[in-house]
Structures are given as structure tokens and as C-alpha cells.
Amino acid sequence: MSALPDTRSSSDFTQERFAAHLANRSDLPAWWLEAKKTAWNQYLALPLPVRTDERWRFSNLKGIDLAGFVLPGQPAPHTPHLPDFPRVAELTFSNRQITNRTPLPAELREQGVIFAPLDEALREHGDLVRRYFRKHPVALGSEKFVELNTAFCSTGALLYVPRGVEIALPFVVEHTLAGDHMATFPHTLVILEDQAKATLVEFFVSTETETAHFVSGVNDLHAAAGAYLTYVGVQHWSDATQAFQSNSIAAGRDARVFSLNLHLGGRQARHESHSRLLAPGAHSEMLALTVAHGTQEFDQRTLQTHAAPHTSSNLLYKNVLLDQARTIFSGLIVVEPDAQKTDAYQSNRNLMLSAAAEANSLPGLEIEANDVRCTHGATTARIDPDQQFYLEARGITPQHAHELLVFGFFEEILDKLTDDHLHAALTRFIQSKFKS
Amino acid sequence: MSQLEIKDLHVSIGEKAIVKGFSLTLNSGEVHAIMGPNGTGKSTLSKAIAGHPDYTVTGGDVLLDGRSILAMQPDERARAGLFLAFQYPSEIPGVTIANFLRAAVQARMAEGEELDATGYYKRLYSKMDLLKIDRKFTSRAVNDGFSGGEKKRCEILQMAMLEPKFALMDETDSGLDIDALRIVAEGVNAMRGGALGILMITHYQRLLDYIVPDHVHVMWDGRIVKSGDKSLALELEAKGYDWVKKELAKA
Numbered sequence: 001m002s003a004l005p006d007t008r009s010s011s012d013f014t015q016e017r018f019a020a021h022l023a024n025r026s027d028l029p030a031w032w033l034e035a036k037k038t039a040w041n042q043y044l045a046l047p048l049p050v051r052t053d054e055r056w057r058f059s060n061l062k063g064i065d066l067a068g069f070v071l072p073g074q075p076a077p078h079t080p081h082l083p084d085f086p087r088v089a090e091l092t093f094s095n096r097q098i099t100n101r102t103p104l105p106a107e108l109r110e111q112g113v114i115f116a117p118l119d120e121a122l123r124e125h126g127d128l129v130r131r132y133f134r135k136h137p138v139a140l141g142s143e144k145f146v147e148l149n150t151a152f153c154s155t156g157a158l159l160y161v162p163r164g165v166e167i168a169l170p171f172v173v174e175h176t177l178a179g180d181h182m183a184t185f186p187h188t189l190v191i192l193e194d195q196a197k198a199t200l201v202e203f204f205v206s207t208e209t210e211t212a213h214f215v216s217g218v219n220d221l222h223a224a225a226g227a228y229l230t231y232v233g234v235q236h237w238s239d240a241t242q243a244f245q246s247n248s249i250a251a252g253r254d255a256r257v258f259s260l261n262l263h264l265g266g267r268q269a270r271h272e273s274h275s276r277l278l279a280p281g282a283h284s285e286m287l288a289l290t291v292a293h294g295t296q297e298f299d300q301r302t303l304q305t306h307a308a309p310h311t312s313s314n315l316l317y318k319n320v321l322l323d324q325a326r327t328i329f330s331g332l333i334v335v336e337p338d339a340q341k342t343d344a345y346q347s348n349r350n351l352m353l354s355a356a357a358e359a360n361s362l363p364g365l366e367i368e369a370n371d372v373r374c375t376h377g378a379t380t381a382r383i384d385p386d387q388q389f390y391l392e393a394r395g396i397t398p399q400h401a402h403e404l405l406v407f408g409f410f411e412e413i414l415d416k417l418t419d420d421h422l423h424a425a426l427t428r429f430i431q432s433k434f435k436s
Numbered sequence: 437m438s439q440l441e442i443k444d445l446h447v448s449i450g451e452k453a454i455v456k457g458f459s460l461t462l463n464s465g466e467v468h469a470i471m472g473p474n475g476t477g478k479s480t481l482s483k484a485i486a487g488h489p490d491y492t493v494t495g496g497d498v499l500l501d502g503r504s505i506l507a508m509q510p511d512e513r514a515r516a517g518l519f520l521a522f523q524y525p526s527e528i529p530g531v532t533i534a535n536f537l538r539a540a541v542q543a544r545m546a547e548g549e550e551l552d553a554t555g556y557y558k559r560l561y562s563k564m565d566l567l568k569i570d571r572k573f574t575s576r577a578v579n580d581g582f583s584g585g586e587k588k589r590c591e592i593l594q595m596a597m598l599e600p601k602f603a604l605m606d607e608t609d610s611g612l613d614i615d616a617l618r619i620v621a622e623g624v625n626a627m628r629g630g631a632l633g634i635l636m637i638t639h640y641q642r643l644l645d646y647i648v649p650d651h652v653h654v655m656w657d658g659r660i661v662k663s664g665d666k667s668l669a670l671e672l673e674a675k676g677y678d679w680v681k682k683e684l685a686k687a
Contacts, residue, residue: 390525395511
């Protein structure tokens, strides 16, 4: 492989670099290479976000800058310490190379479960990927970066669980980045057939805290009839990272999708999540926890689309803000005309630990059916001084009392994880941000 | 043997003077009751001693074993051996009793010292049994959705676990039915007599039937106006606070 050019001024997102990326993938299905070309052209055609776009209200547009970012050539020399908890299998990507893969238990393989890196999935299960890849697009503002993801994605995973197969332990996918001005484009698909049950936990982590990274990640989460899909995303990029993540959730008849995204890292991190309740009985639980410190900006845009009657969704996004950090939450519930008996809830709760922090909240409803129950709300509060005093009066230091109250604020969400080991591991992971 | 000495204490909330020259010396093993009508400064006294930031000490001193605690932060005072049993304990959603108490116990240990988890739970469960608190409570959030009686039992549980030198019990009987009061009193009585000194603040004599004080003080307008033994509480019950008012007027 040729040496990368000196790229502090020019990035890898050029025609030449894209052509080279494609050339390296000539063994992949033709439809895939075509999709990449289309995406690349879309990426070029789409403008960068502009101030007049309501979907970017309050966002720091000046902070979006792709200049100088390159695709890493070598795996990271070391991997960050990630939470440990029992898992069924894992895939680890470091600087866009697969560096670790634990085998799928034979029993699951025999049942038809697939858990493979994206490129392998494209080679061996191309039709499956083709059927679900960006099947339900997310159009909440970051389309340009979603196209860039398709153009350059090579890492990520396919988890496919056939009808009726229930797997208790989580699958784990880890993406790590190391080195200055590195970029990555993970894309993970989770496909659960009827009555299947599985959990996927995905980590997005930088090995250093200061280096700048650029990331655009995409997920396609599909739960067919009666399936129960749990997705947990844990984002802890470096504090100099620009991160975009786009989550597409589709729930069929009586399916349940539980998604929890933990946002800790990034200079500016935008997360878009769109749930589609496609058939009666479908339910989507959308949860997020954010710890924003320094001058970090976390930008969360959500859409809950109720496309069928008797569907329900429950969104709870909680942010803790320190220092001069900023958060933006903009959420919309859409109830389509025939989606009677929809039960939808949306709540954004901000805990302000600093007077200089800024939480923006834009909840919204768009209801075209007449027999529905939809509620939304946003609250912004400080630590209750009476609670703080109560803990201190038991000898707990002000700092620790503060932490306990913040974790208490989060616990409402973490407590919904039914996997106790995962719950404990994530709690410790969040605590590490406070201690650092 | 420890001593809590409150010397000519003056406390204000904002500009308003509430405690006006309160003096009392409390020794280990003693139970003192402070009685008085509402608004006389009883709760203010206990919160000021615990270090609540809304209360300003404008004069006098509070000494624990000869050392002033007034410059200490609330958590330091607690670790030095003071415990305030709240009249209205805060609800702390998301923080389980087990974690909360473990944090409080750990705060009293030396840096680097590890908590013996097995020993901790053994002790916690035995105290819970004593206070007839269901063990399931350990995984419930502190006071979150508790009944009045549960909150007060939870206060006593914390007191039992933290083994303070001195407990300031602010209206522990309020909001308790007779069964809950009996359980709470049993818990307190099991702790008294040894190294613990108790300052029990109450409006009613009822509590004193269950936790019999060694000394009774009547507080009026921010200070002690009359002291005696448990018979003073009974006299007060019979004659009412107006009796004290008249006595004061005569003097």
C-alpha cells in the first residue's frame, strides 16, 4: 500500500481516494459497488448543513469540517479498555481493520444465526444485506454523512437471527480509532426474524483523548413480528471528534425494539434516530444518556413514526451538562392517519451541573389520527440542594454526593437494562467519565 | 466518652434570628429531649448543627469533644460523629439504599481501605431485621415513594449503620402511626446507653413514652427556658405550653 499523502489540508474524501476504495473491493457484489458509487455521487451533490435548515437549528455548523481527515491504514497499536461483561460473541475493528473475532457458538451457527463483519456478510450473505441495507432511510438532517458512510463503509457487522431463536447474552461490536485525523464509517445491521430475540452492544471508542477523528456511523435495526431486539450503543470518541450516527429502527407486528445510546465523547456528536412502528402491537423504547462536559456539543434528533394502529413508543433522553457543554434535543412524534390507538411518549430531561452549560429542547407532535394518546415534555433542572444536603449529612463528600445524584438521574434509564452484568459494566463506564 | 457542647448558639435564616442563645451539653449515653411549640427554633437548631447551608450561625459555638465544628462542612461534621435524623427525609430517585449506605460507610474509611462487602451486608441485614424493614428495601431507591413510617425507619436504619457519637432526631415521631412509632423507638432504644448521645426534638410528649429521656428541656423563642427530668414532659403535657409562657411572663 502506498504511503498516505500529507493530508492536513486535503482529506481522503476525494474522487481518487474513493476510486481506490472501490478498486480494493472488486470481490464484493456488483450491486454493492453500484450502491457505493451512487452514495458517493449523492455525497458530492448534497450540500453541507445550512443554518436555514430547521433540522440543524441550534447546531454548531461551523464546527463541521472534513478537511484533513484520512482513512487509517494500520490497526491501532493498542486498544482502549472497554467494559467487560458476558457476551456470546464479539467483533473488534481497530482503525477499520478487523483485529479480533470470537467464533459463534456451534449451536447458534447450526440454528442459522449469522454474526459477521460487514465485508464478509456482503460476500456470503449479499442478498440478505441488500434486502435490509438502508431499507428505512433516516432523513433527519445528516443525509450527506449517511451517503459518505455508504461510500466508504467497510467495517460494521451483520447480526441475523432466524425465526424463533432467542439468545440471552449480548453480541458485541467494537470500533476503535487511533491516530490524528483518522476517519471511520461503521455500518451495522441487526435483523431479527419472527419471534427472535437478541441483543447487540456496539462500542465507538478512541484510544486517545485528544486526537481529532471524523466518524459517520449508521445502524439498521429490524425486528420482524414478535421479535425482541435490544440495541445498546456506547459512544466515547475523543473530545476532539466530530461524530455522526444515524439509527434506523423498524418494528413489525408485536415486535419490541429497545434501544439505548450512551453518549460520552466527541467535540460535537450528532445522533439521529428514527423509529418506525410498522404493524399493530409494535413498540419502540428509545433511551439515551448523555454526559456533556467541557465545550462538547451533543445534538440529538429523533422521529417516532406510528404507521399502524395500536402501536406504542416511549422516548426518554436524559442529559447531564457540565462546564460550558451544550445539548440539543429535537424530537418529533408523527401519528399517521390510520394509526389509531397510538400510545406515544417523548421526554427530554436535562440536569444542569453548570450555570454556563446550555440545553436546548424542541419536542414536537404531528398527529393525523383522532384516537391517540401522545404526550411529550422537556425539563431542565439543577441538582436539588435538599437532596445534596441529605447525602452530605450522611458523611458523603459533596463531590461523591453529586455523583450519586447524577447516577441516580441516569439510573432511571440504565435500570431498564435487563442484563445485570451489562447494566453494571455501563454504570462503571459512565462513572469513568466523571472520574477523568 | 464524647461530649457535644452547644454554647450560646445564635442562628439566623436570612435576616431573621431564629435561635437566640441556645446552650446545652450532651454526653455519650444520654438522651435529651427538646420540647417546644412550633416555630420556636427546634428544627433550625438541628439543621444548623448539621451544617445546612441555608442557616447562618451568627454567634456562639458548637463543640464536639472540645473542638468547634462550625467551620466544618456538613459531610465533615457527619464523619466526625454527628447524625441528623430528618423530619422530612429527601427522596433520592435512582440511588438504592444499599449503594447510598455503602457510600456513607465507605466515606468513613481510610483512603485505600476496602469495604468488606460480606460483612457490610451482614450488618445491614441485621439492622434491617431489628427495624422490621424488608430486605427487598436495599434495592429500592432511598425514600422514593416510601410511606412516612418507612422513611423514618430508613432514617433509624442509617443511624444504626453509621454509629454516630451524637444523633439529632428532628420530630422523628411525626407522620408515624403507633406501630411504626413502636418499631422506631425499639430501634433507638437498642442503640442508646452505650457510646451514643441523643438529642430528641419533639413537639409531643407521645414519643417520650417510648424513648424515655434522661433530661427534658423546653425551648421557647430560640433558647432553653426550662430544664428537668422526664416528669417535666408529663407536666408540660398536662398543663400545655401556655403554662411555660405564663411562667416566663412571671420571671
